[in-house]
Amino acid sequence: MVNKLNPILLFFAVLSFSVSAQVKETPVPRIIEKNGRHALLVDGQPFLILGGQAHNSSGWPGMLPQVWEAIAAMHANTLEVPIYWEQIEAQPGKFDFSMVDTLLVQARERKVHLVLLWFATWKNGSNHYMPEWMKVDSKKYPNITGKNGQPVDSPSPHTKAAMEADAKAFKAVMAYLEKADPQHTILMVQVENEPGAWGSVRDYSSEARKPFEGQVPAELLKPEILKALNKPVVAKGTWTEVFGKDADEYFHAWSVASYIGYVAAAGKAVNQLPLYVNAALRDPITNPTANNYESGGPTDNVIPIWKAAAPAIDLLAPDIYMPESEKALKVIELYSRPDNPLFVPEIGSGEEYVRYFYPVLASGGIGFSPFGIDDNGLAKAEATVRLALLGQEYEMVSPMMREMAKWGFEGKIKAVVEHEDHAVQTINLGAWEATVTFGTSRRNTEQEMKHPFGKAMIVQLGENEFLLMGTLCHFTFKPLGANAGKAWQYLKVEEGKYENGTFKLLRIRNGDETDWGGPRIGAEPVVLRTTLTTR
Secondary structure, three states: OOOOOOHHHHHHHHHHHHHHHHOOOOOOOEEEEEOOEEEEEEOOEEEOEEEEEOOOOOOOHHHHHHHHHHHHHOOOOEEEEEEEHHHHOOEOOEOOOHHHHHHHHHHHHOOOEEEEEEEEEEEOOEOOOOOHHHHOOOOOOOEEEOOOOOEEEEEOOOOHHHHHHHHHHHHHHHHHHHHHOOOOOEEEEEEEEOOOEOOOOOOOOHHHHHHHHOEOOHHHHOHHHHHHOOOOOOOOOEHHHHHHHHHHHHHHHHHHHHHHHHHHHHHHOOOOOOEEEEEEOOOOOOOOOHHHOOEOOOOHHHHHHHHHHOOOOOEEEEEEOOOOHHHHHHHHHHHOEOOEOOOEOEEOOOHHHHOOHHHHHHOOOOEEOOEOOOOOOOOHHHHHHHHHHHHHHHHHHHHHHHHHHHHHHHOOEEEEEOOOOOOOEEEEOOOEEEEEEEOOOOOOOOOOOOOOOOEEEEEEOOOOEEEEEEEOEEEEEEEOHHHOOOOEEEEEEEEEEEEOOEEEEEEEEOHHHOOOOOOEEOOOOEEEEEEEEEO
């Protein structure tokens, strides 16, 4: 006997299958490394985070409309947004993930990815996002004590109760994300925010004294770590014996990193999403002493300590608020390491910072994100102007985002930015050298030379074929190697854009568009596919 399906049941069966197909699990985003370069894989392919970060207090339903408006205006593909321990665990052991649900729904509606920022024990060095039930119990959850016994507005990393409470809450968050986000709308999670301490190099409390006077952990005594820290290789010793004048700072970095590493490991045990910690930077040129910046966080001088103490953290990321080209470019260099993928989760949103988008891509960076994209206190007109500057770059790159991520991973991108002295920059391309000058006209006016906002990027597609991109710049070339000194010319300069991985021609540039040495790009970025030849 053959059973016939009820038509109504058949309808719901098909509907159920359709819904199930729509939320089919995708591969977990992950970071891969090859030849010292990195890529963030999303859906199995390299992905470039064209991000924007909301203000600190914008992760609430009533604030999200203006956040999403900003994301759309700047053509971003990823929103970085905080989630708050004080909201998620307002009462001990009772978790509220309604805000996470709201973010997931609204991001999926807009086809935008998320990076969640776990504001918990540390935010800008303080504990202001801890739940109220912890804030009122300062004895159980103390702050650090300064060198002269003064109270410091920063949580102590030597408080086991706080560390375990944070780890428990973070594990609950990550477990919830594992169930609620099978399609991986969320790409990464930031653990804490700019951890460390202002106003004290370390915790000088009685609780911290004993471990400081004890032996340095074996993990830090490995020869490769001591050499990376420019310290003599020794088999044992106290913090002062091993690290001398740096003992206080290195001890605090180890303590903070170990605490956050414990929290991160709890989350990684239930969810394999990439995790990172962001850094409030020190001056990378003058290398000041630790009482001049936020001590204990992942500043460039203690990256080896963080790597040893917190292996569950996938990368350490710089927050760049130094507009000067020498400093910003040095930070990009310091955080782009074979053992550390480059990601810029925060950077100033002014015009002087937009230029650094290019060297981040050239360094194989997996993402870039200005801070405070929603107006939230800014005049609407000012916020709109700031978004437009980076927005035009994102708009250009978006259709070729996957290609850019792949080219960055393969080391095919080179970039230069205009420095404060407006000097000419050169780029070695193997068989060719590109010379880049900055400005909008053949003779730069005083006004044009006032601010260093120009930038240029070259993607090497072949020995003689390149993509040229930039703003306020002028390219010219000369042959190198066996062809050095030969006459040369542009075989073809095509202006266009990428669509679905294919270059679409808008026009061929010639005559005034390429004479006088080469193509000139004004205030709006363009993509030029260029082929060179010698004669």
